[in-house]
Amino acid sequence: MGNVxxxxxxxxxxxDQRFLTGRxxxxxxxxxPGMTAGVFVRSPHGHAVLRGIDKSAALAAPGVxxxxxGDDVKADKLGSLPCGWGISDAKGVPMKEPPFPMLAQDKVRxxxxxxxxxxxxxxxxxxxxxxxxxxDYEVLPSVVGVLExxxxxxxxxxxxxxxxxCCDWELGDKAVVETAFRKAAHVAKLSLVNNRLIxxxxxxxxxxxxxxxxxxxxxxxxxxxxxxxVRFLMGALVLxxxxxxxxxxxxxxxxxxxxxxxxxxxxxxxxxxxKRVMRPIKWVASRSEGYVSDxxxxxxxxxxxxxxxxxxxxxxxxxxxxxxxxxxLSTFGPNIPTNLYGPLLGGVYTTPAIYCNVKVxxxxxxxxxxxxxAGRPEATFVLERIVDVAASEMGIDRVEIRxxxxxxxxxxxxxxxxxxxxxxGDPVGCLDGALVAADVKDFGIRKAESARRGKxxxxxxxxxxxxxxxxxxxxxxxxxxxxxxxESATVRVHPTGQVTVMIGTHNHGQGHExxxxxxxxxxxxxxxxxxxxxxxDTDRVQFGMGTYGSRxxxxxxxxxxxxTDKVVAKGKKIAAHLLEAAEVDIQFEAGQFSVAGTDRMKTxxxxxxxxxxxxxxPLEVLEPGLEEQAYxxxxxxxxxxxxxxxxxxxxxxxxxxxxxxxxxxDDVGTVINPMIVExxxxxxxxxxxxxxxxxxxxxxxxxxxxLSGSLMDYCMPRADHMPMMKVATHSTLCTHxxxxxxxxxxxxxxxxxAAVINAVVDALSHLGVTHVDMPATPNRIWRLxxxxxxxxxxx
Amino acid sequence: MTVQISFTLNGxxxxxxxxxxxxxxxxxxxxLSLTGTHIGCDTSQCxxxxxxxxxxxxxxxxxxxxxxxGATLLTIEGLQGAPGSNQLHPMQEAFREHHGLQxxxxxxxxxxxxxxxxxxxxxxxxADVRHGLEGNICRCTGYQNIVVSVMAGAAAMNAAKGE
Ligand code: FES
Ligand code: FES
Numbered sequence: 019m020g021n022v023x024x025x026x027x028x029x030x031x032x033x034d035q036r037f038l039t040g041r042x043x044x045x046x047x048x049x050x051p052g053m054t055a056g057v058f059v060r061s062p063h064g065h066a067v068l069r070g071i072d073k074s075a076a077l078a079a080p081g082v083x084x085x086x087x088g089d090d091v092k093a094d095k096l097g098s099l100p101c102g103w104g105i106s107d108a109k110g111v112p113m114k115e116p117p118f119p120m121l122a123q124d125k126v127r128x129x130x131x132x133x134x135x136x137x138x139x140x141x142x143x144x145x146x147x148x149x150x151x152x153x154d155y156e157v158l159p160s161v162v163g164v165l166e167x168x169x170x171x172x173x174x175x176x177x178x179x180x181x182x183x184c185c186d187w188e189l190g191d192k193a194v195v196e197t198a199f200r201k202a203a204h205v206a207k208l209s210l211v212n213n214r215l216i217x218x219x220x221x222x223x224x225x226x227x228x229x230x231x232x233x234x235x236x237x238x239x240x241x242x243x244x245x246x247x248v249r250f251l252m253g254a255l256v257l258x259x260x261x262x263x264x265x266x267x268x269x270x271x272x273x274x275x276x277x278x279x280x281x282x283x284x285x286x287x288x289x290x291x292x293k294r295v296m297r298p299i300k301w302v303a304s305r306s307e308g309y310v311s312d313x314x315x316x317x318x319x320x321x322x323x324x325x326x327x328x329x330x331x332x333x334x335x336x337x338x339x340x341x342x343x344x345x346x347l348s349t350f351g352p353n354i355p356t357n358l359y360g361p362l363l364g365g366v367y368t369t370p371a372i373y374c375n376v377k378v379x380x381x382x383x384x385x386x387x388x389x390x391x392a393g394r395p396e397a398t399f400v401l402e403r404i405v406d407v408a409a410s411e412m413g414i415d416r417v418e419i420r421x422x423x424x425x426x427x428x429x430x431x432x433x434x435x436x437x438x439x440x441x442x443g444d445p446v447g448c449l450d451g452a453l454v455a456a457d458v459k460d461f462g463i464r465k466a467e468s469a470r471r472g473k474x475x476x477x478x479x480x481x482x483x484x485x486x487x488x489x490x491x492x493x494x495x496x497x498x499x500x501x502x503x504x505e506s507a508t509v510r511v512h513p514t515g516q517v518t519v520m521i522g523t524h525n526h527g528q529g530h531e532x533x534x535x536x537x538x539x540x541x542x543x544x545x546x547x548x549x550x551x552x553x554x555d556t557d558r559v560q561f562g563m564g565t566y567g568s569r570x571x572x573x574x575x576x577x578x579x580x581x582t583d584k585v586v587a588k589g590k591k592i593a594a595h596l597l598e599a600a601e602v603d604i605q606f607e608a609g610q611f612s613v614a615g616t617d618r619m620k621t622x623x624x625x626x627x628x629x630x631x632x633x634x635x636p637l638e639v640l641e642p643g644l645e646e647q648a649y650x651x652x653x654x655x656x657x658x659x660x661x662x663x664x665x666x667x668x669x670x671x672x673x674x675x676x677x678x679x680x681x682x683x684d685d686v687g688t689v690i691n692p693m694i695v696e697x698x699x700x701x702x703x704x705x706x707x708x709x710x711x712x713x714x715x716x717x718x719x720x721x722x723x724x725l726s727g728s729l730m731d732y733c734m735p736r737a738d739h740m741p742m743m744k745v746a747t748h749s750t751l752c753t754h755x756x757x758x759x760x761x762x763x764x765x766x767x768x769x770x771x772a773a774v775i776n777a778v779v780d781a782l783s784h785l786g787v788t789h790v791d792m793p794a795t796p797n798r799i800w801r802l803x804x805x806x807x808x809x810x811x812x813x
Numbered sequence: 814m815t816v817q818i819s820f821t822l823n824g825x826x827x828x829x830x831x832x833x834x835x836x837x838x839x840x841x842x843x844x845l846s847l848t849g850t851h852i853g854c855d856t857s858q859c860x861x862x863x864x865x866x867x868x869x870x871x872x873x874x875x876x877x878x879x880x881x882x883g884a885t886l887l888t889i890e891g892l893q894g895a896p897g898s899n900q901l902h903p904m905q906e907a908f909r910e911h912h913g914l915q916x917x918x919x920x921x922x923x924x925x926x927x928x929x930x931x932x933x934x935x936x937x938x939x940a941d942v943r944h945g946l947e948g949n950i951c952r953c954t955g956y957q958n959i960v961v962s963v964m965a966g967a968a969a970m971n972a973a974k975g976e
Contacts, residue, residue: 034914037916038908039905040847040889044851219918220951220953273953304854305853526916528915696912697953697958735956736947737944737949738946743955
């Protein structure tokens with residue numbers, strides 16, 4: 019028995035001891051006997067014909083073991099990187115899906131596209147040899163912006179993708195929306211850009227691959243959020259390695275945020291190369307290499323229109339977006355700006371008609387895929403910006419217009435006009451909570467005080483809903499998913515009563531070792547210390563889809579909950595036999611199996627022992643052992659939501675925006691570990707604030723060079739950019755997950771960009787400013803202030 | 814060509830031959846297998862590699878190994894209470910108590926910077942800490958719990974000193 023730590027507690031994290039003492043085990047920390055070093059040679063051009071590669075000088079360089087190119091890939095008849103999601107246009111015509119070769123063939127399509135892999139004894143030798151490779155490029159003009167890419171005469175990335183349009187996707191009833199617009203008393207319009215972002219987990223990507231000729235098995239250690247999916251995609255579809263001959267391990271991983279969620283070409287190349295050179299190979303990306311090879315996020319250009327009646331009720335919402343895919347389709351690329359964007363355009367409002375058209379466009383940039391929030395921050399940003407625009411044009415208070423349109427708590431479950439049905443929520447409750455926590459009523463006093471110091475103060479609101487806990491499989495399948503979206507867990511009870519859990523989600527900062535142990539501790543009544551969580555290794559864990567889309571606790575936790583229920587059920591059978599009672603009379607509570615209404619009982623440890631030492635055991639009807647497994651495929655997404663309020667101060671002299679207060683009230687369902695949830699909210703908010711104020715991936719049109727190509731040119735939020743935030747939860751329970759959880763990993767990033775930009779616009783509204791594109795850098799604001807041609811000093 | 818350097822590493826005298834162009838991060842991680850010092854960037858921006866050189870925090874990714882000759886070097890592996898034990902330094906305890914870490918990748922660098930801050934200035938304000946952490950990027954925590962941890966850790970270090 020001992021120390022049961024259950025749901026709602028905040029124990030110190032199990033994983034912290036190793037991280038605090040420098041004993042984490044990240045991929046770059048691993049060494050294998052005989053290990054060699056691999057280096058990728060990447061295209062310096064955004065767009066070029068690859069005319070030939072002369073390997074001779076590189077091959078002759080000291081220490082070089084192999085130089086591999088696209089020709090070798092072709093000769094070995096290997097597949098290209100698969101896209102995990104196929105979308106179609108309104109007529110059902112599937113998206114254009116050009117191959118994404120693991121090493122470029124015939125053409126390169128973005129700066130960073132891989133053209134060769136050099137293997138040498140040491141990293142220094144591999145780098146030196148890479149310099150000696152002669153690559154003959156015929157440079158073509160690049161196109162990097164979506165508006166430019168779809169113009170007639172634009173450079174074409176693929177011969178069979180006219181106008182660079184991969185898919186012309188739509189959702190919603192266009193005709194109904196048009197009718198509603200004709201009846202509107204007011205139509206608000208807004209054009210905006212959702213800036214391109216680079217995820218920047220602090221650990222750069224890395225991989226080690228090894229081939230053992232004795233067993234004909236491969237091992238790949240990789241910085242991945244979903245090792246089983248890598249095994250499946252890479253083994254079955256790219257390299258033709260049988261699943262049982264391939265082990266993929268993602269050990270400690272230093273942050274992911276989506277960036278490490280995809281099957282990358284580097285993983286396939288290094289695994290293939292390891293067998294060719296018959297030695298382990300290690301590749302570790304530099305940060306700058308990550309900038310041109312980690313998948314980017316966001317990058318939308320959008321025109322939106324909101325139709326309202328004379329009271330400010332939303333009648334219809336129409337959105338046209340051009341979404342940048344980059345040079346190829348990444349694992350989930352086409353799914354993000356379509357299925358994870360359009361269905362969330364309803365937000366927390368009762369808008370009866372919505373139409374969304376998304377043109378998914380190829381450009382000469384790093385492929386774009388899911389980055390924290392993925393699609394939902396983009397949807398929230400459009401919606402929450404245009405609501406502010408409408409409020410200001412119609413002279414309605416910004417909180418009031420939101421309140422008038424919010425789905426009332428009693429109206430749940432709520433069917434939106436764009437596919438999804440929200441099961442539970444309380445947007446008004448979140449809004450009310452946030453208004454109080456943010457002390458909105460005294461904002462005027464604070465604004466006047468700022469004005470006395472010559473500063474403009476602004477307040478911004480954002481309410482949102484998201485779809486997370488990715489799954490259900492059947493629904494996802496209808497939307498084009500080529501894989502399932504369930505999760506699995508195995509609960510292994512040892513003869514002594516300790517527990518090892520094998521789970522298919524992946525822990526890269528979210529605290530799974532702690533949260534999942536709490537669930538087991540509570541459900542089985544075993545000591546928190548006596549539960550270990552195993553993840554990230556395809557040889558140890560049965561199967562799993564990994565961690566992304568806030569699905570770990572929602573889907574993985576549900577699988578775990580189901581598996582522990584099975585353990586209890588079997589334990590009852592054993593107890594019934596040992597206590598000579600009927601199974602229906604056995605109760606399980608606080609780690610004890612007892613016969614109802616008596617004091618006869620067996621502890622969990624005694625039952626575990628009996629299962630493994632079956633001297634007195636009904637072997638005819640029950641197998642020895644106490645280990646149970648469950649797969650869980652949810653019936654719906656979960657729908658966290660909330661309200662965020664940002665308060666900023668703008669210095670008109672320099673254009674600097676300072677975030678002075680930040681408040682968030684989020685509905686994340688049941689909170690298993692409040693400390694961890696709060697930490698997730700903090701981190702998510704700061705990533706969203708980063709997008710709003712600092713971060714921007716900028717390409718040079720024409721050359722396709724990434725101008726913000728390192729941490730020197732890409733501004734990451736630092737400790738002194740942030741105030742102390744106030745975060746709280748106001749939860750309604752999810753109606754269909756076993757514990758009522760909804761997920762919390764992305765809510766911060768979804769709610770915050772609109773809150774911050776709405777605050778910036780509010781601060782500048784007296785100058786006639788109606789919109790500011792992200793990031794609201796000092797330069798951008800300063801130029802806006804100059805163009806406002808109004809006295810810059812505050813009155 | 815190699816040069817021989819002698820220095821004190823986490824309290825132990827160490828003599829080793831290095832290529833003059835070796836970075837301290839490489840020496841620690843590759844040669845000495847002390848992988849607690851992390852590499853998060855190639856432009857000295859992230860602070861994942863912070864160690865103490867003669868008692869002061871430095872980014873070891875921009876330091877050449879010959880500079881260690883005659884110096885005292887402290888890495889995350891040498892920070893704990895008793896060597897070889899699981900006992901934590903007060904700053905490590907504070908990070909654990911206040912959830913000042915998530916993925917743990919920035920953590921060794923953060924801790925080394927934090928200990929140096931607390932050593933330099935006994936009473937730290939929130940502004941001091943935020944300013945003092947400018948050279949360390951954390952992508953996970955949003956900094957709030959790190960700031961709280963550093964202030965608590967500094968207070969604990971002070972209390973321990975006063976005893
Ligand atoms: S690795 Fe030294 S500052 Fe980033
Ligand atoms: S804890 Fe992950 S980068 Fe700081």
